[in-house]
Each structure stands twice: as C-alpha cells, then as structure tokens.
Amino acid sequence: MGPGDSLDLFLPEMGDLLILGVTGGIASGKTTVAHMLAELGARIIDFDLLARDVVRPGEPAFGEIVGRFGDQVVAEDGALDRKRLSGLVFCDPQKRKMLEEITHPRIVAAFVRQVREMAGKNPRGILLAVIPLLFEAGLRHLVHKTLVVYVPPGEQVERLMRRDRITRKEAGRILRAQMPIQEKVGMADFVIQNQGEISETRREVEALWRRLEEARKRTPGAV
Numbered sequence: 001m002g003p004g005d006s007l008d009l010f011l012p013e014m015g016d017l018l019i020l021g022v023t024g025g026i027a028s029g030k031t032t033v034a035h036m037l038a039e040l041g042a043r044i045i046d047f048d049l050l051a052r053d054v055v056r057p058g059e060p061a062f063g064e065i066v067g068r069f070g071d072q073v074v075a076e077d078g079a080l081d082r083k084r085l086s087g088l089v090f091c092d093p094q095k096r097k098m099l100e101e102i103t104h105p106r107i108v109a110a111f112v113r114q115v116r117e118m119a120g121k122n123p124r125g126i127l128l129a130v131i132p133l134l135f136e137a138g139l140r141h142l143v144h145k146t147l148v149v150y151v152p153p154g155e156q157v158e159r160l161m162r163r164d165r166i167t168r169k170e171a172g173r174i175l176r177a178q179m180p181i182q183e184k185v186g187m188a189d190f191v192i193q194n195q196g197e198i199s200e201t202r203r204e205v206e207a208l209w210r211r212l213e214e215a216r217k218r219t220p221g222a223v
C-alpha cells in the first residue's frame with residue numbers, strides 16, 4: 001500500500017461522513033442488517049464485493065496470486081477459482097498470510113477511493129462498511145464506530161446449514177475457524193441482537209439509526 005492510500009479519518013474532504021463498520025460471525029445477519037440501514041438512508045460498501053473485484057483477471061492481484069499458487073487456482077472460465085483458493089489457505093496460515101498480503105492492500109485502497117467519492121457526494125452521510133473480518137484482519141482503524149450483528153452460535157449454525165445447505169459438521173468447522181462472536185461483541189461500540197424475529201431486529205436497527213442521527217445533530221462529527 002502506498003502512503004497516499006492510507007485512510008485518514010479526519011481528511012477535510014470527508015466532511016462529517018460517519019463510517020460504521022458492520023461485522024459479526026458468518027450468517028449472523030450482517031447483510032440483513034445492512035439492508036435495513038440502507039433503507040433508512042445509509043450507503044453501503046461491502047468488503048466481500050471489493051475482495052472479488054480486486055482479484056478479477058487483468059487486475060494486478062490476479063497475476064500475483066496465480067504466480068504464487070499456480071494455474072490450479074484458475075477456473076475454466078479464466079477467473080480465479082476462489083473456492084479452490086480458500087481451500088488451499090484454510091488450514092495453512094502461511095499461505096493465508098501470503099494471499100492476504102496480496103489482496104488486503106488492494107481492498108483497502110479500493111475502500112478509500114469509494115469513501116472519498118461518497119464523501120464528495122454526501123458529506124454528512126452515514127456510510128456502512130460491511131467487513132466480515134473487521135477485527136481479525138486488523139481493520140478497526142478504517143471505521144469510526146463498530147457494530148456487531150449477534151446471534152448465539154447455536155442459531156448461527158442452524159442458519160448457516162439452512163442457507164448454504166451444508167451439514168452440521170461442516171457448519172461447526174467453519175465457525176470454529178472464526179473468532180468467537182462473543183469476543184467480537186466485547187469489542188463492539190454497538191450490538192444488534194438478531195436471534196429473534198426479523199421485525200424485532202428491524203426495531204433495534206431503527207433505534208440505532210435514530211441514536212446515530214440525533215448524536216450527529218447535537219455534535220457535528222460525533223456519534
């Protein structure tokens with residue numbers, strides 16, 4: 001990452017943009033909650049999409065990854081076989097680090113570009129950065145405040161099994177590879193409980209939105 005790519009949260013060109021990092025465990029409801037906040041007026045930057053964009057064929061990261069991991073990570077259509085790549089790094093911390101060193105700086109640079117663009121259009125806006133690995137990947141500095149979407153691990157397993165049609169064993173294995181959601185709750189500025197009905201989650205999200213907006217009215221720039 002070049003010196004100009006780091007995100008200075010107090011750049012004058014950012015106006016009073018508030019960046020809220022949304023995270024949680026796999027299938028805990030980050031996307032669901034982000035959509036609710038978007039309906040209320042927030043803008044969204046999804047790190048999963050950025051992560052996909054930076055490894056498209058023709059992007060520098062694509063060539064670097066193929067150079068390190070070989071043609072086995074290229075799918076028949078010429079794009080990166082992300083599933084294969086995930087499989088290769090899942091149990092190998094060194095390979096995972098190698099991959100992250102290629103992708104993370106590009107993802108952060110793309111994020112910074114989008115933040116600047118949004119700040120130009122709506123300097124008083126609330127921007128959601130949906131970052132599944134916000135804490136694990138050390139990305140806390142990219143956002144002003146953090147929101148964890150919580151469901152108890154048992155419910156997380158159920159939802160993951162249902163949505164991705166996988167076995168309990170597979171779901172458990174995925175969960176065990178992640179930072180426990182309880183630990184993330186301990187680090188969060190805000191928590192939305194998403195174990196109940198969607199309507200209850202919506203009520204919590206609306207209350208959070210009001211709180212964010214009111215605090216910003218009282219003290220511009222503050223949450």
Ligand code: ATP
Pocket residue numbers: 024025026027028029030031032033132159160163194195196197198201
């Ligand atoms: P991922 O980590 O895979 O990106 P996510 O955290 O974005 O997932 P969602 O995709 O929002 O999670 O939700 C996971 C699944 O749980 C989806 O199938 C969604 O429809 C369902 N879901 C979300 N919230 C609730 C809820 N309150 N009650 C029942 N099902 C829910």
